[in-house]
Amino acid sequence: MPFPIPDIDSATAVPSTPVEKAPGRAAEVHFNASLDVALQILEKQNNKDDTTDAEPKLPSPRLATKSIGASQDLSLATPDDLITESTTCCSSRASSASLAEANERQKRQLEAAARDLGAKHAKETEVVTASCQVRARIPYPGGHFYLHAYHTNEDKKEHLAIVFGDDIRSASLEEPREGESDMDRRIRGASTGALRRLVGDDIANRRIHNTDSSDSDGEQVDDEYTRCFELDPAEVFAASRLSVVDAPLVRIHSECFTGETVSSVRCDCGYQLAEAMRLIQQEGRGVIVYLRQEGRGIGLLEKLKAYNLQDMGHDTVDANLLLNHPADARTYGSARAILEDLGISKMRLLTNNTDKIRQLRGGRNSNLDVVCHVPMYPRWWSNDADAAQLSYFRHLGLKRDVMSEADRYLQTKAKRMGHMLSFDESFSPTILAPRAPTSALYTQTNN
Numbered sequence: 001m002p003f004p005i006p007d008i009d010s011a012t013a014v015p016s017t018p019v020e021k022a023p024g025r026a027a028e029v030h031f032n033a034s035l036d037v038a039l040q041i042l043e044k045q046n047n048k049d050d051t052t053d054a055e056p057k058l059p060s061p062r063l064a065t066k067s068i069g070a071s072q073d074l075s076l077a078t079p080d081d082l083i084t085e086s087t088t089c090c091s092s093r094a095s096s097a098s099l100a101e102a103n104e105r106q107k108r109q110l111e112a113a114a115r116d117l118g119a120k121h122a123k124e125t126e127v128v129t130a131s132c133q134v135r136a137r138i139p140y141p142g143g144h145f146y147l148h149a150y151h152t153n154e155d156k157k158e159h160l161a162i163v164f165g166d167d168i169r170s171a172s173l174e175e176p177r178e179g180e181s182d183m184d185r186r187i188r189g190a191s192t193g194a195l196r197r198l199v200g201d202d203i204a205n206r207r208i209h210n211t212d213s214s215d216s217d218g219e220q221v222d223d224e225y226t227r228c229f230e231l232d233p234a235e236v237f238a239a240s241r242l243s244v245v246d247a248p249l250v251r252i253h254s255e256c257f258t259g260e261t262v263s264s265v266r267c268d269c270g271y272q273l274a275e276a277m278r279l280i281q282q283e284g285r286g287v288i289v290y291l292r293q294e295g296r297g298i299g300l301l302e303k304l305k306a307y308n309l310q311d312m313g314h315d316t317v318d319a320n321l322l323l324n325h326p327a328d329a330r331t332y333g334s335a336r337a338i339l340e341d342l343g344i345s346k347m348r349l350l351t352n353n354t355d356k357i358r359q360l361r362g363g364r365n366s367n368l369d370v371v372c373h374v375p376m377y378p379r380w381w382s383n384d385a386d387a388a389q390l391s392y393f394r395h396l397g398l399k400r401d402v403m404s405e406a407d408r409y410l411q412t413k414a415k416r417m418g419h420m421l422s423f424d425e426s427f428s429p430t431i432l433a434p435r436a437p438t439s440a441l442y443t444q445t446n447n
């Protein structure tokens with residue numbers, strides 16, 4: 001299967017020369033493109049109105065099935081079908097007064113959709129601030145990372161940053177809170193003691209460093225670019241301290257319950273998250289900003305409706321549009337704010353998504369520099385089975401030696417919460433020997 005070449009302009013591909021930023025323009029282009037879709041639908045409707053003056057007009061876009069006589073064909077209803085079918089269907093059943101009403105309602109829906117897009121545009125240009133509430137170490141089969149939970153002023157969601165590398169620190173987390181003790185700081189994952197001073201100094205240096213480079217001329221960018229691609233990542237990592245962020249790998253990932261938690265293969269989201277973790281862990285440092293933008297921002301409930309529409313033959317974009325949502329409702333203000341808080345000013349972005357690149361490069365007051373994008377290659381398209389094994393199926397290949405912390409957790413659940421797991425008498429937190437349970441499936445999985 002051919003490798004997909006993302007449909008992006010030359011400025012967004014891995015550049016041979018550094019790329020310039022165009023603040024504000026990206027959001028504008030994106031907004032206009034989305035608005036165009038809504039307006040085209042509206043215009044289509046108006047044209048129909050002109051040609052069939054006495055006839056009834058558009059149905060609600062929610063009526064996404066074809067009507068054939070008395071029966072319904074639940075497949076392949078296109079927006080055109082909706083227009084045609086509704087005309088026929090409505091003309092035989094409804095009075096022109098109620099049809100005019102339906103038509104008016106439809107117009108209002110499209111205007112509302114256009115307003116939504118306007119709101120999205122406004123959101124894209126507003127300044128978002130992010131504050132890290134807590135940071136915790138998470139051991140996993142590849143080592144450990146630090147999960148950062150954020151509040152932003154963009155919405156009420158708890159956005160996350162999955163941070164690889166001990167030296168990437170959140171400035172907002174480190175800020176002192178009034179009346180807090182050292183223990184309070186430790187509980188929320190902020191540094192204490194000698195480390196606190198060291199981290200504080202480095203964050204202060206980072207601010208100076210970032211201010212200095214924000215008005216960097218071409219020569220300086222060129223230099224950064226060369227460093228980013230010519231140095232051995234291990235060398236960069238070894239040399240790096242808190243104030244130095246040399247275009248690490250970054251992924252901005254949107255929540256997908258179906259793909260990530262229950263392993264749906266309708267999408268590649270589960271794979272992409274696992275693969276991004278694998279690639280970043282290989283380099284030793286980098287960040288995945290995990291945004292709670294389920295279903296490209298429309299939420300799980302609406303995404304499930306979209307899946308039902310897809311089962312009727314619509315693609316993922318039309319399904320959203322038929323539900324009166326933009327094809328992609330996401331903005332990236334929170335991601336920008338989180339990366340800035342972590343001191344990431346330059347990055348290589350793991351993505352195939354042009355809109356994401358454009359939005360990250362644009363935006364008011366953005367200091368972010370997406371040096372290049374690194375494609376997310378679907379490994380199952382090649383014969384690189386080992387790599388696929390490492391990422392997509394990693395939860396199925398767990399070995400005892402990386403599971404000691406999970407085993408301790410299981411022991412507590414068995415001891416204190418009545419979970420049906422039994423351990424040898426000689427149990428110790430480091431050397432665990434769970435007895436094989438009776439379930440054949442469980443036993444097989446653990447062998």
Ligand SMILES: Nc1nc2c(ncn2[C@@H]2O[C@H](COP(=O)(O)OP(=O)(O)OP(=O)(O)O)[C@@H](O)[C@H]2O)c(=O)[nH]1
Pocket residue numbers: 252253254255256257266267268269272293294295296297298303306307316320350351352353356376
């Ligand atoms: N509405 C909708 N959302 C979907 C669908 N499939 C996946 N998603 C959501 O899409 C988001 C991921 O979007 P993608 O475009 O696949 O990936 P991306 O993260 O934007 O792009 P990349 O950076 O190239 O991976 C997640 O929030 C998923 O829940 C779908 O069919 N409909």
